[in-house]
Amino acid sequence: MNKISKCEINDLTSQYDIILLAETWLSEKQELNIKNYKAILLNKEKINKFGRNNGGLAILIRNNLCNKVKNIDIKSSNTLWISLESDNKNNEPPLIIALSYNPPNNSKYHNNELFTEMNNNLDYIRNNLKTDRILIIGDFNARIGSKNANTINNLNKHNNENNFIRK
Helix, strand or coil: CCCCCHHHHHHHHCCCCEEEEECCCCCCCCCCCCCCEEEEEECCCCECCCCCECCCEEEEEEHHHHHHEEECCCCCCCEEEEEECCCCCCCCCCEEEEEEECCCCCCCCCCCCHHHHHHHHHHHHHHHCCCCCEEEEEECCCCCCHHHHHHHHHHHHHHHHHCCCCC
């Protein structure tokens, strides 16, 4: 928290119910304490060449929503998954929120299998949690060009087969 003060954090967060943060740079043992929020963390134990932590994810849930949020226990090195229960007025299934970070290609922590892993996790969610209400957010360090065309085609194929993205 050395870039902005705790007062600034409290002012910035006070108007939001759910906050997603990528590249927190928190170590494995560090916690994130923000007034009126519970933090769900995926911290990294790795230290980069400059002596600081890298990566790391945090989902902050306003305290009054904590009873509606569940951490989804999916093994993933770069993605946090939560389930947000609806108020059930319309008998809607939960909204699944995924926060992901994919390190740059030149990083030794880059995950070549991130999108394959995500596709497998999406299959698991569809089959076990019975919902297609899925929001995926993150820092994917976008790769563009022909080298990644297969990844994009696989995601489109997955969407077309499972109707994840509705138009």
